[in-house]
Amino acid sequence: MDASWYLVLSALLFAVGAGGVLIRRSPLVILLCLELMLNAGNLALLTFARMHGNEDGQIFALVVMVVAACEVVVGLGLIVAMFKRRLPLNVDDMRELKG
Amino acid sequence: MEEVAFFAGAIGALGGAIAVIALRNPFYSVLALVVHLVSLAGLFLILHAEFVAAAQVVVYAGAVMVLYVFVAAYVGQVEEPIWEPIPGQRWLAPLLAVALFVELSIAVLGTALESIDSEGPTVQLGFGEPSSIGTLMLEKFLVVFEASSMLLLVAAVGAIVLAGRRQEASGRGAEGEKAAEGA
Amino acid sequence: MSATTYGWLVLAFPLAGSLICAFGWRVLPGRAAGWIATTAVGLAFLNAVGAFVVLLGEPADARQLTSSLYDYASATGLDIQFGILVDPLSVFMCVIVSGVSTLIHLYSVSYLTSDHGFARYFSYLNFFVFSMLLLVLAGNFVLLIVGWAFVGFASYALISFWYRRTTATAAGMKAFVINVIGDIGLVLAAFFVFRELGTFDLLAAFDEAQGTFTVNEGVLVAICLLICVGAFAKSAQLPLHTWLPDAMEGPTPVSALIHAATMVTAGVYLIARMHPFFELAPTAADIAAFVGLATLLFAASVALVVTDLKRIIAYSTISQIGYMVVGVSIGAYAAGMFHLMTHAFFKALLFMAAGSIIGAMAGNQNIDRMSGFRRAMPFTSALLIIGCLALAGFPGMSGFFSKDEIIGFAFYRGGLYSVLGVGMYIASFMTAFYAFRIGFRVTTGTPCEEAKELERGHLAHAEPQNPATGELEDTDVGFPGAEHHIAEREVPMKVAMSVLGVLAIIGGFVQIPGIDDAVEKFLAGSFEGSALFETVVPTGEEWIGLAIGGAIAICGIGLAYLCYVRSPGITARLTERLRPVHTFLAHKWYWDEAFDALVHRPVIGAGRFANSVIERFVVDGLVAGTVGVVRGVGSLVRDAQSGFVRAYALLLITGFAALGVYFLVASS
Numbered sequence: 021m022d023a024s025w026y027l028v029l030s031a032l033l034f035a036v037g038a039g040g041v042l043i044r045r046s047p048l049v050i051l052l053c054l055e056l057m058l059n060a061g062n063l064a065l066l067t068f069a070r071m072h073g074n075e076d077g078q079i080f081a082l083v084v085m086v087v088a089a090c091e092v093v094v095g096l097g098l099i100v101a102m103f104k105r106r107l108p109l110n111v112d113d114m115r116e117l118k119g
Numbered sequence: 120m121e122e123v124a125f126f127a128g129a130i131g132a133l134g135g136a137i138a139v140i141a142l143r144n145p146f147y148s149v150l151a152l153v154v155h156l157v158s159l160a161g162l163f164l165i166l167h168a169e170f171v172a173a174a175q176v177v178v179y180a181g182a183v184m185v186l187y188v189f190v191a192a193y194v195g196q197v198e199e200p201i202w203e204p205i206p207g208q209r210w211l212a213p214l215l216a217v218a219l220f221v222e223l224s225i226a227v228l229g230t231a232l233e234s235i236d237s238e239g240p241t242v243q244l245g246f247g248e249p250s251s252i253g254t255l256m257l258e259k260f261l262v263v264f265e266a267s268s269m270l271l272l273v274a275a276v277g278a279i280v281l282a283g284r285r286q287e288a289s290g291r292g293a294e295g296e297k298a299a300e301g302a
Numbered sequence: 303m304s305a306t307t308y309g310w311l312v313l314a315f316p317l318a319g320s321l322i323c324a325f326g327w328r329v330l331p332g333r334a335a336g337w338i339a340t341t342a343v344g345l346a347f348l349n350a351v352g353a354f355v356v357l358l359g360e361p362a363d364a365r366q367l368t369s370s371l372y373d374y375a376s377a378t379g380l381d382i383q384f385g386i387l388v389d390p391l392s393v394f395m396c397v398i399v400s401g402v403s404t405l406i407h408l409y410s411v412s413y414l415t416s417d418h419g420f421a422r423y424f425s426y427l428n429f430f431v432f433s434m435l436l437l438v439l440a441g442n443f444v445l446l447i448v449g450w451a452f453v454g455f456a457s458y459a460l461i462s463f464w465y466r467r468t469t470a471t472a473a474g475m476k477a478f479v480i481n482v483i484g485d486i487g488l489v490l491a492a493f494f495v496f497r498e499l500g501t502f503d504l505l506a507a508f509d510e511a512q513g514t515f516t517v518n519e520g521v522l523v524a525i526c527l528l529i530c531v532g533a534f535a536k537s538a539q540l541p542l543h544t545w546l547p548d549a550m551e552g553p554t555p556v557s558a559l560i561h562a563a564t565m566v567t568a569g570v571y572l573i574a575r576m577h578p579f580f581e582l583a584p585t586a587a588d589i590a591a592f593v594g595l596a597t598l599l600f601a602a603s604v605a606l607v608v609t610d611l612k613r614i615i616a617y618s619t620i621s622q623i624g625y626m627v628v629g630v631s632i633g634a635y636a637a638g639m640f641h642l643m644t645h646a647f648f649k650a651l652l653f654m655a656a657g658s659i660i661g662a663m664a665g666n667q668n669i670d671r672m673s674g675f676r677r678a679m680p681f682t683s684a685l686l687i688i689g690c691l692a693l694a695g696f697p698g699m700s701g702f703f704s705k706d707e708i709i710g711f712a713f714y715r716g717g718l719y720s721v722l723g724v725g726m727y728i729a730s731f732m733t734a735f736y737a738f739r740i741g742f743r744v745t746t747g748t749p750c751e752e753a754k755e756l757e758r759g760h761l762a763h764a765e766p767q768n769p770a771t772g773e774l775e776d777t778d779v780g781f782p783g784a785e786h787h788i789a790e791r792e793v794p795m796k797v798a799m800s801v802l803g804v805l806a807i808i809g810g811f812v813q814i815p816g817i818d819d820a821v822e823k824f825l826a827g828s829f830e831g832s833a834l835f836e837t838v839v840p841t842g843e844e845w846i847g848l849a850i851g852g853a854i855a856i857c858g859i860g861l862a863y864l865c866y867v868r869s870p871g872i873t874a875r876l877t878e879r880l881r882p883v884h885t886f887l888a889h890k891w892y893w894d895e896a897f898d899a900l901v902h903r904p905v906i907g908a909g910r911f912a913n914s915v916i917e918r919f920v921v922d923g924l925v926a927g928t929v930g931v932v933r934g935v936g937s938l939v940r941d942a943q944s945g946f947v948r949a950y951a952l953l954l955i956t957g958f959a960a961l962g963v964y965f966l967v968a969s970s
Contacts, residue, residue, distance in 0.1 A: 031223035053140060070166045071240075075246065087267075
């Protein structure tokens with residue numbers, strides 16, 4: 021397969037993830053969409069690794085997975101904490117940054 | 120043969136992704152993501168990244184998604200209101216997503232990416248196998264390896280602190296009051 | 303001591319006197335300020351005389367001495383010294399200025415005894431004398447302009463001395479504004495001189511001018527005309543003369559000193575000093591001469607009809623200075639300076655006598671109300687008549703010799719200058735007439751109320767009021783107050799007036815044509831190389847001129863006798879018959895009205911326009927507009943800070959997309 025197919029697929033998945041982050045209001049779903057974006061990136065990395073015959077891309081992809089895992093852990097912890105404090109689980113209600 | 124596999128994986132991944140953002144019930148979104156991840160693992164296999172594919176299934180779809188499932192079950196259904204408080208968000212977001220996709224595609228397809236030909240270089244034996252990954256990790260990318268472990272540790276501690284602190288604090292406070300009354 | 307040391311001392315004493323009176327006004331007892339100031343100027347006079355004597359000891363062609371105290375400004379191409387030029391012309395002026403000033407200071411000590419601003423007056427007066435001496439002794443253009451400007455300031459300060467009188471302050475401002483116009487002319491002339499000749503130093507500039515300029519070269523004519531602008535403003539010649547009659551708002555000794563004897567002669571001195579330039583640019587000199595002629599005729603005509611005593615004398619001053627300007631413009635330098643000297647004597651005397659009379663009239667200055675003072679004030683009347691005789695040019699008096707010498711020179715040069723001569727004779731006739739208009743009006747006839755009171759020994763009193771507008775004033779500081787002094791009762795006034803009276807009589811004898819030419823011989827040191835100075839009118843022709851002049855003076859006096867003593871109603875009937883002419887003259891040929899319409903109103907109108915239109919729309923519009931724009935942008939940006947995380951994410955991705963577009967476009 022031509023590598024460009026994989027890259028276009030990766031771009032598409034990334035765009036879908038970005039759209040989801042902007043559209044959805046539940047923090048949980050937003051985190052899921054973030055996962056989509058990260059995985060799209062992983063796909064691109066691996067495509068380039070195959071393209072150049074260089075395994076560094078795969079290592080990079082593994083590290084991305086590690087980072088994603090950590091981020092998920094912290095993010096879910098936040099959601100749990102919010103839920104326990106009976107805060108509304110809606111990003112639009114968190115407006116302390118209003119200028 | 121490869122094409123078939125590619126398209127199967129692609130459709131799975133794409134379908135899963137769209138399902139994530141479209142489904143109302145967060146639990147279903149989590150499940151859709153699992154499908155997406157497994158399809159991606161399939162794609163990784165085609166790309167000669169066996170170890171990464173395995174890690175994807177075991178770690179990502181296995182552990183991380185389980186976490187998500189737990190939290191989704193714990194939190195339950197979230198009511199997402201219909202009305203959009205931010206003006207323009209509803210149509211700007213898809214528009215921008217499309218724009219992003221178009222730009223990236225143009226970047227990928229329009230530029231003269233050398234060595235994008237049908238086949239790609241012949242890879243040596245052992246490309247993508249755990250042994251070569253391991254060798255790289257411990258030789259060329261040792262610092263990265265160690266740093267990621269540190270990161271994992273920090274994240275674990277952080278999660279415990281985030282999720283558990285309040286009960287301990289209120290418990291200690293209640294004990295303090297009882298001690299003060301008793302004394 | 304050398305002449306230049308005397309020169310520095312001449313400057314130092316009045317400055318010291320001014321500072322002592324200025325800073326010590328609280329501690330100086332009684333009239334001490336007055337005596338200190340008088341002594342200071344007296345010492346300046348003695349030093350001026352000393353310089354005079356030393357200069358006489360020098361050979362005739364080595365009498366131009368310079369001395370510099372320190373480098374005033376030194377840079378590439380610029381070398382200005384704080385230096386004085388002691389030569390016959392400047393020493394001549396110094397002697398006259400300091401001498402007459404001393405007498406006027408003496409007079410003022412009595413005249414202003416009861417004034418609350420006694421010390422301030424003497425501080426200003428001393429400062430004026432210092433400035434005038436600085437102007438006269440200056441060795442370069444820069445110091446000349448410094449002295450020029452200081453003199454203008456001193457004049458302003460003294461005119462508006464009674465500062466709570468609105469007419470006085472208005473007059474002071476008018477004088478200052480017109481003086482500034484003259485300053486501009488002089489400063490521009492100095493700049494041109496520096497550009498063309500490369501130096502500000504007077505002697506160096508004069509030497510350079512001979513080689514650099516051709517006759518009547520455009521730049522030189524421009525320089526001379528600019529110098530004339532300065533001279534005319536200071537000396538109150540047409541069209542910059544309107545300030546001098548109004549300057550009579552100041553105390554009478556001030557009018558005597560500044561506006562008769564010294565400051566207004568600065569313009570004449572300037573033209574005489576710049577004679578090398580004027581001789582190379584005869585066009586400018588001719589223009590100056592004809593302006594002088596127009597002025598002297600104009601002023602003499604107005605003096606025939608105005609009724610305020612001091613204003614008649616003021617117009618007389620303008621007219622006589624016109625004579626001096628004509629004199630130094632056509633090359634009669636010695637005659638012009640001689641007339642300056644005699645004029646200083648008799649004009650100061652006239653003002654002093656006028657001050658005494660006004661004192662007797664309890665502040666009223668209207669000549670129509672004065673009459674018959676000869677029995678009540680014999681001393682003042684006698685000296686007034688002496689002054690009038692000198693002004694009219696009665697044979698034998700000082701004014702006779704000086705004025706007619708100028709006229710003789712004009713006729714001797716012939717051609718166009720004969721017109722000048724004829725005009726000056728006509729004005730002499732008018733001068734004699736109005737001089738004795740004053741003389742006969744005040745002294746002869748039935749005594750007026752105030753004179754009768756004075757004969758009984760009682761000095762008239764009246765409510766203190768502004769002599770011009772008649773409004774009542776109070777007597778505190780800033781106003782002259784209710785006390786008046788006359789010469790008969792005050793010794794200092796008598797002494798000062800007597801000295802001037804004697805000088806007015808004998809002052810002419812220093813330059814009798816054919817017998818002695820003391821002034822001309824003395825001034826020769828300053829006018830070396832001047833072709834016009836060398837021109838000497840033959841003695842015979844001079845005496846013919848003197849005879850004609852004397853005859854005209856006697857005719858004028860006779861006519862005045864007829865109109866004011868024999869048949870007192872003639873002038874009233876003439877006024878009725880020639881009412882339009884009378885009105886025209888009484889309104890001073892409508893100069894003030896013309897300036898008001900041509901200059902004052904347009905400027906005020908422009909200012910109002912600027913305020914209401916430009917200020918409101920352009921300036922405020924810009925400022926308010928900028929404020930509005932900033933506010934608008936601010937409110938727009940404020941809306942972006944909504945607090946919604948998703949909105950921020952949207953902006954983030956928008957930015958990313960935009961960057962992507964840029965890079966795609968840039969790389970294609």
